[in-house]
Amino acid sequence: MTTARRPLISGNWKMHHNHFEAIQCVQKLSFRLDKEDTERADVTVHPPFTDLRSIQTMIEADDLAIQLGAQHCHWEEKGAFTGEVSPAMLAKLQVSYVIAGHSERRQLFGEDDEMVNRKVLAILAARMTPILCCGETLEEREAGSTDDRVRDQVRAGLAGVAPDQVAGMVVAYEPIWAIGTGRTATPEDAQATCATVRQVVGEVAGDDAAAAVRVQYGGSVKSSNAAELLSQPDIDGALVGGASLDPDEFALIVQSIPAP
Numbered sequence: 001m002t003t004a005r006r007p008l009i010s011g012n013w014k015m016h017h018n019h020f021e022a023i024q025c026v027q028k029l030s031f032r033l034d035k036e037d038t039e040r041a042d043v044t045v046h047p048p049f050t051d052l053r054s055i056q057t058m059i060e061a062d063d064l065a066i067q068l069g070a071q072h073c074h075w076e077e078k079g080a081f082t083g084e085v086s087p088a089m090l091a092k093l094q095v096s097y098v099i100a101g102h103s104e105r106r107q108l109f110g111e112d113d114e115m116v117n118r119k120v121l122a123i124l125a126a127r128m129t130p131i132l133c134c135g136e137t138l139e140e141r142e143a144g145s146t147d148d149r150v151r152d153q154v155r156a157g158l159a160g161v162a163p164d165q166v167a168g169m170v171v172a173y174e175p176i177w178a179i180g181t182g183r184t185a186t187p188e189d190a191q192a193t194c195a196t197v198r199q200v201v202g203e204v205a206g207d208d209a210a211a212a213v214r215v216q217y218g219g220s221v222k223s224s225n226a227a228e229l230l231s232q233p234d235i236d237g238a239l240v241g242g243a244s245l246d247p248d249e250f251a252l253i254v255q256s257i258p259a260p
């Protein structure tokens with residue numbers, strides 16, 4: 001049985017674009033996307049924190065069919081956490097999706113599975129949708145432990161999350177060796193691991209959640225490889241880094257979603 005899952009294409013800008021550049025980028029993107037594109041898929045942009053208010057204002061004023069996302073947050077509501085931003089602060093800016101556990105946060109900023117899980121729970125408590133990231137290193141892939149790694153990350157990230165909340169979540173499978181390297185997993189490999197993600201979700205939260213959860217692939221997605229990746233049965237969308245900085249390229253990725 002297949003459940004129609006709404007595709008989700010997310011642009012993770014990382015530490016790129018100041019708020020002026022961000023406005024230009026989203027404006028161009030909105031011109032490039034047709035009504036049919038945003039009727040068929042959810043499109044999110046995840047700019048740096050300093051851009052969020054500007055983009056929120058523009059989305060509201062121009063009634064754009066683009067949703068706002070964030071790249072990170074803390075799990076506490078408030079407190080003495082210099083440099084951090086709370087889920088409630090993001091929700092107040094109409095942020096709908098927050099990335100949790102991106103490999104760059106795990107590798108460069110010491111986020112571990114427990115922290116990622118706390119973030120997932122906090123994002124849900126603030127009524128936003130977490131995009132829980134998982135993925136293996138090159139060494140893990142070569143050692144044949146991709147599935148174990150991804151299973152562990154997904155299980156840990158979803159600990160304590162109610163099945164109906166898991167159903168509304170997004171899990172992004174991003175092999176670390178494919179991020180920003182120009183190397184992409186083959187559609188078959190990406191499909192196989194995304195199917196594993198769905199299987200683990202089923203083990204953790206039941207069949208309904210597994211059928212409903214949206215699984216994205218990420219790692220050097222561009223317009224030239226998006227169609228093949230997005231046509232895989234267990235790939236419901238893409239988490240796009242570098243290519244999302246170019247509105248033409250990002251729009252082409254959205255337009256690569258195969259017709260239902």
Ligand code: PGA
Binds near residue numbers: 178179181221239243
């Ligand atoms: P990339 O980044 O598309 O530049 O490989 C993907 C990501 O890190 O989410």
